[in-house]
Structures are given as structure tokens and as C-alpha cells.
Amino acid sequence: MAEAILTATKIDKRFGGFIALDGVDFTVAAGERVGLLGPNGSGKSTLVNCLTGALRNDGGEVVLLGRRIDRLPTHQRIRRGIARTFQVPRPFASMTVRENVEIALLYAGGATAAGNEAPAILDQVGLLQKADQSSRSLTQVDLRKLELARAMAARPRLLIADEVMAGLSTAEVDEILALLLRLNESGVSIVMIEHIMYAVMKFAQRICVLVAGRKIADGDPQAVIRDPEVERAYLGE
Numbered sequence: 001m002a003e004a005i006l007t008a009t010k011i012d013k014r015f016g017g018f019i020a021l022d023g024v025d026f027t028v029a030a031g032e033r034v035g036l037l038g039p040n041g042s043g044k045s046t047l048v049n050c051l052t053g054a055l056r057n058d059g060g061e062v063v064l065l066g067r068r069i070d071r072l073p074t075h076q077r078i079r080r081g082i083a084r085t086f087q088v089p090r091p092f093a094s095m096t097v098r099e100n101v102e103i104a105l106l107y108a109g110g111a112t113a114a115g116n117e118a119p120a121i122l123d124q125v126g127l128l129q130k131a132d133q134s135s136r137s138l139t140q141v142d143l144r145k146l147e148l149a150r151a152m153a154a155r156p157r158l159l160i161a162d163e164v165m166a167g168l169s170t171a172e173v174d175e176i177l178a179l180l181l182r183l184n185e186s187g188v189s190i191v192m193i194e195h196i197m198y199a200v201m202k203f204a205q206r207i208c209v210l211v212a213g214r215k216i217a218d219g220d221p222q223a224v225i226r227d228p229e230v231e232r233a234y235l236g237e
């Protein structure tokens, strides 16, 4: 078993009286590809927000590479190696593709190297040819690539991709899938949150399922999707 990169233990999150996460354990090993599934509103993005610092967990703890991070601000967590994409990409529309990556590099602490590193990152996601275009001019699939480039600017050990394929055509989904597999081969652990089941099944070495803020399954993808409790959750019983 590879070394754990991320270990989140008994994560609780409440919004007022509503329990969004209820004692969720979530781990990612070095180099691992994990699928995070669950119906709409089950707490997937909330878990990501607690891991990366957009939200503060009410209970439990998050350990990244041996150090507790759940009381650190987002930018410090990013510098320690965890990066995420947002479900709704929000690049700066008035800036070029390259400038958007440079901003992400500055935020991730690579200030001096920002200008030099942006082309390599754009190349990694297949956007180098479009570096000087306005990000406003990008198609949906290229916006997703830019979102991944912005996350990769932090040179993360762990990348969390929150529905980067939603709304894309099958060919575009395959393109992003290939890109994520390439990033993983370069050594980055990846958590894929996705409703597109065939993409998750192609990608994930392990699948976790959240339902109503609780983890109901965690393990081998084939076994998890045949789990009766998981089937029930998806049939909306």
C-alpha cells in the first residue's frame, strides 16, 4: 500500500441546523486515482471545500503529507500540495489564457518564476497554442483545461477535479480523461468528482460514495457500483 498523501478523519460540517457532512473518513494514497460519487447535494463539493480550506470543518481533522492542515488558510494548503478546480470555472475574463495561469502561479507562491512556468503548464494541458487568446474566447472544453492549468500551477501532489467534464461531448470527455490520466502519470494523485459514470469507471482505481453527508461505500470500483446500498441511492429510493 502506497503512503497516504491525504487522510481526512471524521469530518463534520453543518450549515445552521443542516448536517452536510457527518463523520466522513476520506484518504488518498500517493499516486492514486480516486472517484468521489454521490447524488446531487450529497456533500461532495462541501467535502472538497473542507479539505482545501474554502470551508472550515466543524469536527474531525485533515492531514496532508503528515501535517494537519484543517486550520490553515487556503493558500497555505495549496502551498503544501493540495489543489482543486471549481465546479463553475471562474477565470478572469478580461485576461489572456497565459495571464490567468500567471495569476494562479503568483497565488501558489511561485512569484519569481510566474512568467517562465506558465508555458510549461499550458503545454501540459494542451493550451499552449491559445496562450495569448482572451480567456473570454475559449470554448467550454478549453475553459475546463484552463481550470486544470490554474490548479496545476500550484504543482500539487493532490489534485481534486470537481466535475470538470460536466456538459461536455463524449469526445471532449475523453480528451479531459486522457489529460487527467497524463497528469496522474506525472505523479499527481487525483480525486475525480463526476456524474459521468463511464468516465469515473475508466479513471478510478477506487471509488467512494457519499449519500446525504455520509460515506456509504469505499473500495474497488466494480464492487462499489454493484453494492445494493449504492444502487438504492442512485435509484432515489
Ligand SMILES: Nc1ncnc2c1ncn2[C@@H]1O[C@H](COP(=O)(O)OP(=O)(O)OP(=O)(O)O)[C@@H](O)[C@H]1O
Pocket: 015, 020, 038, 039, 040, 041, 042, 043, 044, 045, 046, 047, 087
Ligand atoms: N454554503 C452553504 N450554505 C448552506 N448550505 C450549503 C452550502 N454549501 C452547500 N450546502 C448544502 O449542503 C449540501 C451538500 O452540497 P454540496 O454542494 O456539497 O453537494 P454535491 O454533492 O457537491 O452536489 P452536486 O453533485 O450537485 O454538485 C446541499 O444540501 C447544499 O444545499
Ligand SMILES: [Mg+2]
Pocket: 044, 045, 046, 087
Ligand atoms: Mg458539487
